[in-house]
Amino acid sequence: xxxxVQKLREQSLAAVPTVSGERAELITEFxxxxxxxxxxxxxxxxxxxxxxxxxxxIVINDGELIVGERGTAPKxxxxxxxxxxxxxxxxxxxxxxxxxxxxxxxxxxxxxxxxIIPFWRGKSIRDRMMAELPQEWKxxxxxxxxxxxxxxxxxxxxxxxxxxxxxxxxxxxxxxxxAIAKLDFLADPKALDKRExxxxxRIAAEALILFGxxxxxxxxxxxxxxxxxxxxxxxxxxxxxxxxxxxxxxRNFWEALQAYWFVHLGVITEYNTxxxxxxxxxxxxxxxxxxxxxxxGSLTEDFARELLGCxxxxxxNQPAPPKVGVTAxxxxxxxxxxxxxxxxxxxxxxDGVNPLSYLLLDVIEEMRILQPSSMVxxxxxxxxxxxxxxxxxxKTGFGQPSIFNSDAIVKELVRQGKAVEDARDGGASGCVxxxxxxxxxxxxxxxxxxxxVFEVALHNGLDPATGKTIGLKTGDPRTFKxxxxxxxxxxxxxxxxxxxxxxxxxxIERLYATVLPAPFLSILIDDCVKKGKDxxxxxxxxxxxxIQGVGLGSMTDILSSFKFNVFDKKTVSMxxxxxxxxxxxxxxxxxxxxxxxxxxxxxNDDDYADxxxxxIFEAYxxxxxxxxxxxxxxxxxxxxxxxxxVYFGRVTGATADGRKAREPLSEGVSPVQGADRKGPTSxxxxxxxxxxxxxxxxxLNQKFTPQLLADEEGIRNLGHLVRSYFxxxxxxxxxxxxxxxxxxxxxxxxxKHRDLIVRVAGYSDYFVDCGAELQDEIIxxxxxxxx
Amino acid sequence: MYExxxxxxxxxxxxxxxxxxxxxxxxxxxxxGGATVSGGEPLSQLRFTARILAELKTRRIHTAxxxxxxxxxxxLWSAAGLAxxxxxxxxxxxxxxxxxxxxxxxxIILSNLKKLAxxxxxxxxxxxxxAGVNDDEANIRRTIEFLKPLPAVRRVDLLRYHQGxxxxxxxxxxxxxxxxxxxxxxxxxxxxxxxxxxxxxxATIGG
Numbered sequence: 001x002x003x004x005v006q007k008l009r010e011q012s013l014a015a016v017p018t019v020s021g022e023r024a025e026l027i028t029e030f031x032x033x034x035x036x037x038x039x040x041x042x043x044x045x046x047x048x049x050x051x052x053x054x055x056x057x058i059v060i061n062d063g064e065l066i067v068g069e070r071g072t073a074p075k076x077x078x079x080x081x082x083x084x085x086x087x088x089x090x091x092x093x094x095x096x097x098x099x100x101x102x103x104x105x106x107x108x109x110x111x112x113x114x115x116i117i118p119f120w121r122g123k124s125i126r127d128r129m130m131a132e133l134p135q136e137w138k139x140x141x142x143x144x145x146x147x148x149x150x151x152x153x154x155x156x157x158x159x160x161x162x163x164x165x166x167x168x169x170x171x172x173x174x175x176x177x178x179a180i181a182k183l184d185f186l187a188d189p190k191a192l193d194k195r196e197x198x199x200x201x202r203i204a205a206e207a208l209i210l211f212g213x214x215x216x217x218x219x220x221x222x223x224x225x226x227x228x229x230x231x232x233x234x235x236x237x238x239x240x241x242x243x244x245x246x247x248x249x250x251r252n253f254w255e256a257l258q259a260y261w262f263v264h265l266g267v268i269t270e271y272n273t274x275x276x277x278x279x280x281x282x283x284x285x286x287x288x289x290x291x292x293x294x295x296x297g298s299l300t301e302d303f304a305r306e307l308l309g310c311x312x313x314x315x316x317n318q319p320a321p322p323k324v325g326v327t328a329x330x331x332x333x334x335x336x337x338x339x340x341x342x343x344x345x346x347x348x349x350x351d352g353v354n355p356l357s358y359l360l361l362d363v364i365e366e367m368r369i370l371q372p373s374s375m376v377x378x379x380x381x382x383x384x385x386x387x388x389x390x391x392x393x394x395k396t397g398f399g400q401p402s403i404f405n406s407d408a409i410v411k412e413l414v415r416q417g418k419a420v421e422d423a424r425d426g427g428a429s430g431c432v433x434x435x436x437x438x439x440x441x442x443x444x445x446x447x448x449x450x451x452x453v454f455e456v457a458l459h460n461g462l463d464p465a466t467g468k469t470i471g472l473k474t475g476d477p478r479t480f481k482x483x484x485x486x487x488x489x490x491x492x493x494x495x496x497x498x499x500x501x502x503x504x505x506x507x508i509e510r511l512y513a514t515v516l517p518a519p520f521l522s523i524l525i526d527d528c529v530k531k532g533k534d535x536x537x538x539x540x541x542x543x544x545x546x547i548q549g550v551g552l553g554s555m556t557d558i559l560s561s562f563k564f565n566v567f568d569k570k571t572v573s574m575x576x577x578x579x580x581x582x583x584x585x586x587x588x589x590x591x592x593x594x595x596x597x598x599x600x601x602x603x604n605d606d607d608y609a610d611x612x613x614x615x616i617f618e619a620y621x622x623x624x625x626x627x628x629x630x631x632x633x634x635x636x637x638x639x640x641x642x643x644x645x646v647y648f649g650r651v652t653g654a655t656a657d658g659r660k661a662r663e664p665l666s667e668g669v670s671p672v673q674g675a676d677r678k679g680p681t682s683x684x685x686x687x688x689x690x691x692x693x694x695x696x697x698x699x700l701n702q703k704f705t706p707q708l709l710a711d712e713e714g715i716r717n718l719g720h721l722v723r724s725y726f727x728x729x730x731x732x733x734x735x736x737x738x739x740x741x742x743x744x745x746x747x748x749x750x751x752k753h754r755d756l757i758v759r760v761a762g763y764s765d766y767f768v769d770c771g772a773e774l775q776d777e778i779i780x781x782x783x784x785x786x787x
Numbered sequence: 788m789y790e791x792x793x794x795x796x797x798x799x800x801x802x803x804x805x806x807x808x809x810x811x812x813x814x815x816x817x818x819x820g821g822a823t824v825s826g827g828e829p830l831s832q833l834r835f836t837a838r839i840l841a842e843l844k845t846r847r848i849h850t851a852x853x854x855x856x857x858x859x860x861x862x863l864w865s866a867a868g869l870a871x872x873x874x875x876x877x878x879x880x881x882x883x884x885x886x887x888x889x890x891x892x893x894x895i896i897l898s899n900l901k902k903l904a905x906x907x908x909x910x911x912x913x914x915x916x917x918a919g920v921n922d923d924e925a926n927i928r929r930t931i932e933f934l935k936p937l938p939a940v941r942r943v944d945l946l947r948y949h950q951g952x953x954x955x956x957x958x959x960x961x962x963x964x965x966x967x968x969x970x971x972x973x974x975x976x977x978x979x980x981x982x983x984x985x986x987x988x989x990a991t992i993g994g
Contacts, residue, residue: 605810681814688813713993720818727813 001366002302004063005309009367011061012074012316017334019091019104019322020071023078023269024116026052031082032119042200042517042534049270049520050207056269058218060238063231065310066257067215067238068265074317077102080272082516084152085120085127088113090324099771100334102322125516126151129508137504139470141326143463144651145453145497146547147446147644149274150508152327154516155536156273158525159280159429161438164263165256165289168248169205172523176202179529194532197539200519201529208266208520209247215262216242253289253299257311263524264314268336270520272321274444275430276336278372280437283342283357290356301359308363315372329647330447332774333765335370341427343386344377344406349424351381358389364400365393370757370765377427378726379406387719394718394735395709398757402432402734405726409434411693412731416636418542431640432668432697432732433546439526441540441631442696445505447548447641449648450555450616451655451665453497457489458578464653472496478574483567487559491619498623501547502635509545509630513537536631543633546696549620550641550648553666556602556613557657557675561595563612565656577656584654584661596658603671604678605685614689621694638697639690641667646773664777668699673780680704680721688728695731703736736778743767743779801838808848821849823874830858830866840869853913856896856903863899864906873910874944875900879921880929888920897933904937912940916979917948917968927979931986943983943990947976 001009030036030051036044059069071078079086086094088109094102121127129151130138140146149155167175180198185191216239223235237254244251245259260279267277279285293299320336342360346352364374376390390401404427412434413423422436429435435442453471456463461471474489513536521535522528528539565572572580572591580588600608620637627635641648649664657672659665666672669687676683680702687700709715718735725733736758746753750768758767758778767775799807808822815821822843829836829852836852843850852870856863856877867873877900878893879885885893904910912934916922934940948970956965971979976992983990 681811685810685813717818720814720820724814724817727817 001309002306004065005306005313005367008061008064008310008313009316009369012313012369015073015075015317017075017077017100017102017319018071018073019094019102019108020073020076020078021104021108021111021116022056022072023052024081025111026055027082028116028119040196040200041515042197042519043203045270045517046200046203046207046519049204049266050210052269053207053211053266054214058214060215060218060222060235064313065234065238065254065307066261066314067219067242068211068261068314070265070268070318075319077319077321078269078272080154080321081116081120081124083125083154083272085117085124086112086322086324087117093324094322099769100319100323100328100332102319125154125508125511128511128515132507132511133504136470136500139468140497140500143452143456143466143468143470144449144648145456145470146448146501147326147330147647148504148508149327149444149446150512152272152323152325153274153321154271154518155441155443155509155512156267156271156277156521157275157430157433157435157442157444158273158440158521158535158540159278159427159435159437160260160263160524161280161425161526162285163438163524163526164246164249164259165285166249168250168259169209169246169523170248172529173202173205175529176205176523179532183532190532197517197519197522197534198529198532200517200534201523204266204270204520205523208262211266212242212246212262216240250289253286253293253304254307256286256289257307261311261314264338266520267524268318270518271516273521274337275433276318276320276338278338278429279340280427280429281341281344281352281425283354283360284344284346284352287354287356290359304356305359305363305366308360309367312363312367312369312372316369318371326647330644331642332771333643334769335373335765337430338372339429339431340364340372340374341404341429342374342376342390342401343379343382344404344427345379345381345410345424347421347425349420351379351383352377353382353386357386361389361393361401365396368396368398368757374401375404375428376401377404377406377409378722380726382406384719387722388712388715391709391715391718391722391735395706395715395737397706397737399734399736400757402732403722404428404432404732405730408692408726408729408731411729412696415693416542416544416634416696422541428697428732431642432699433638433640434696434731435544436542438524439540440542440544441525441535441538441633442542442544442546443509444546444548444638445508446501447550447644447648448498448501448620449652449665450494450549450551450620451558452648452652453493454490454555454558455653455655457486457493458581461493464582465651477578480574483563486562486567487615487619490559491623494619495623498547502627505545506630509536513630538631538633540631543629543631544696545629545631545633545635546638547624547635548641549637549639550645550667551665552613552616552639552669552690553602553671553675554655554657554659555616556609557599557666557672558655559612559616560601560609561599561656561658564599564608565595581654581656585658592658592660595656599657601657601672601675601677603676603683603686605682610686610689613686614691617690621691625694636696638695639669640697640699641665643770643774646771646777650773664773667777668701670699670701673777681724684721684725684728684730684733688725688730692729692731698731700725700730700733701736702733703738706737706739709737740779743775747772747775747779801835801842804839805842805846808843809846812848815848819849821851821871823851823853824866824870825853825874828855828857830854830862833858833862833866837866837869840866844869844871856899857891858899859895860899860902863903867903867908868906871909873903873908875903875910875912877912877914877930877934879926880933881926884921884926900940901937904939907939909942910937910940911942911944913944913946915946915948916971916976918971918975920968922971922975922979927982931982931988934988935986941987941989943988945976945980945983945990945992947971947973947992 219239226232250256319334456471517534533539585592851872853874
């Protein structure tokens with residue numbers, strides 16, 4: 001690492017996240033203007049975007065080569081009152097809460113009180129949503145049956161392809177003008193709507209050019225004043241770069257990185273999109289610039305490495321926008337889920353690993369920061385040394401990169417109806433979500449708490465936590481004669497709540513489409529320009545909605561316990577079982593121990609439990625897959641938790657797998673913490689029985705002690721384990737390599753372990769930033785001692 | 788309350804053992820691994836061992852037999868003849884010392900190793916090394932001299948002594964029976980490895 005990158009990295013790590021009021025003030029100012037009230041919503045929002053980029057503070061930090069901040073300083077994080085308008089109370093909570101806090105001062109609170117809140121109250125999407133959503137939705141949401149992703153953050157969940165490396169904003173403007181010229185006002189009754197959308201996109205493209213030029217001006221000014229001759233030259237070079245991109249297509253490695261960074265800032269300034277935004281297949285996109293630069297002598301490998309280091313720091317300077325309430329619970333992290341994809345396949349199906357892939361892995365290892373997160377795509381065609389290189393980084397124990405199966409991703413996307421070339425150009429983003437990069441809007445709509453749904457089924461539609469009836473009357477389980485009756489009750493409730501969720505989504509998505517279009521993002525995702533349609537309204541080539549299932553492992557063990565103990569062995573009556581659960585196993589510790597230790601469980605390659613898992617998968621898949629969404633696309637499932645398994649556990653009573661009330665649920669497709677007793681191969685065999693290809697992503701956590709991977713043989717064995725799981729169509733696997741002892745020590749003395757990064761779910765986080773419950777749960781996750 | 792007193796090991800039929808091995812087939816196929824029948828001494832349950840090896844052979848799963856070689860030749864061959872690889876323990880060459888440490892002379896072991904090598908069956912000789920017991924120059928030299936003429940023996944695994952068995956003895960309430968030795972220094976292990984590689988063996992430390 002060069003001294004420059006080292007310094008920038010340290011500054012980024014030390015920067016304290018704050019709330020920046022600048023964006024909120026600018027957007028409010030614009031929306032109050034006369035101009036805002038004369039135009040269509042699309043043009044209105046494009047003009048607002050332009051107003052922000054034309055007036056926001058331009059930041060060029062000392063020593064950096066890649067420039068641009070979303071806020072007024074590193075980690076100064078804007079708010080998005082048009083999406084969710086924080087109350088002063090929210091800001092105070094953000095300021096003072098112990099984890100993932102955002103500092104703000106009374107001056108900002110005053111501005112919020114006087115300017116921001118009075119204007120946006122009742123107008124923000126969140127307020128409109130809450131006014132429109134039916135009571136049944138609110139009841140289920142409050143009970144913790146599901147969460148709602150679009151409540152505080154705008155739909156994003158998309159990743160860029162290679163288009164910005166081929167085209168500048170001026171080229172996009174030419175495309176937009178061509179699309180406008182082609183509009184047929186005679187034959188196309190939607191022609192006017194399309195023209196408005198396209199005009200909005202044009203304004204947004206101009207806004208980004210303006211934003212780039214403002215950086216060029218500032219760099220020129222700084223260069224003039226700079227005494228240090230080296231830095232002066234650098235600033236002049238930065239000015240040249242920013243004058244060229246994003247207006248034009250980049251011509252070299254430096255410009256390519258800066259072009260992406262402007263686009264990234266554009267997307268995350270337009271809205272607080274979920275999963276920020278992501279360059280995706282960085283080694284594929286940058287390799288032409290890299291090899292050309294090396295060949296003509298204009299670039300050295302060392303300088304490429306330094307530029308990448310500067311680029312990495314920029315991601316780390318942008319924490320996920322502040323979240324409160326349930327949204328903070330489901331994703332309690334500063335990480336904003338930009339997931340750099342390395343490796344994988346080319347569009348023609350050949351191996352995509354190139355020299356830059358290895359260089360990126362060096363950078364990942366060297367930078368060792370939260371953001372951007374990183375992953376490798378491993379295809380059957382991919383070289384073993386590439387896999388081993390990635391695993392050697394995993395061994396250093398900061399949870400990156402995570403390992404994905406390219407071949408499974410392609411099969412998943414093709415099953416969903418995508419062209420195979422688009423699928424191969426895709427990858428995974430966020431935690432583990434498969435997508436066709438640059439061509440798809442794949443919106444995650446919320447997590448779905450399977451064990452809670454089952455709890456409602458056990459109580460004949462009633463939520464025992466509140467005594468409210470929120471589900472169907474599926475019958476008193478004490479009258480059930482067979483396991484099949486019990487399962488049917490669960491499946492019926494599942495369908496019921498999925499229906500409620502989809503009815504809600506249909507309202508929320510149309511609110512975004514009509515009230516808050518996303519003209520800038522629309523430029524970047526095919527085929528919004530071609531269709532003259534906004535990203536939120538179905539402009540993308542592919543439009544997928546996900547409902548993310550949580551607690552597959554827990555749910556399997558719960559049903560296994562009912563089947564085994566109540567129906568097959570008949571060692572416990574249904575009455576006694578329900579009593580034990582309702583009283584949180586008070587006076588029934590023997591029963592709980594039997595459930596914990598003498599009942600078949602998922603994760604042990606035991607077909608008794610694993611067959612039950614398959615039936616749960618089918619019920620969940622059947623309730624969701626292929627149902628239409630508002631954007632002309634379909635619903636699909638995936639199985640991942642972020643941090644919601646902790647929150648979902650907290651709202652769910654004791655369960656028949658021996659779990660006490662309020663404890664976390666299983667995460668991803670991993671077994672219940674500690675339920676896997678037969679080692680990692682059995683976990684992989686059980687997880688391999690999930691039909692990953694019919695999902696859009698699954699998440700499997702494995703934890704190893706460093707000793708196991710001490711030598712190259714350990715790395716190769718781990719490589720075999722990964723390849724074996726991928727032969728079973730496994731979608732993703734990630735490794736936590738750290739001892740439980742170290743974690744306990746860090747819990748006691750957080751001050752000494754600030755840098756301890758662990759894999760949480762689809763992302764890594766600082767261990768000391770995780771809540772106490774989450775810390776305990778990470779420690780409990782099975783620590784495998786041997787293969 | 789449950790699992791406080793655990794039974795170590797369990798009774799299983801040949802079919803159960805084979806089914807257990809089959810579960811991991813995907814991993815063997817990937818890594819080139821397979822099943823190892825080990826012990827204790829698997830030849831002390833000869834019929835069971837031979838049937839497992841035969842069954843796995845029909846399923847094309849690679850097998851290894853891990854044995855001390857202390858058994859009548861016919862017994863050894865009836866199992867070793869079915870395995871794809873024999874992991875053959877060789878503690879020391881001197882018969883008296885061997886008898887002193889293990890309780891039995893090594894005449895039959897050495898003759899079995901010779902005979903087995905003559906059949907051409909792949910063999911990996913495994914030498915557990917303890918300081919002052921068998922890591923001396925004389926034993927290493929004599930071991931090399933003994934192994935060199937054997938055509939099928941090319942692979943030698945040098946296993947550094949460890950106290951892994953201590954816990955087992957403890958669980959059996961026989962901790963006093965457990966004899967503690969010292970492992971050779973890593974530098975000594977490396978010297979021994981070089982002696983073997985110098986004599987043309989593929990020698991590794993660890994198995």
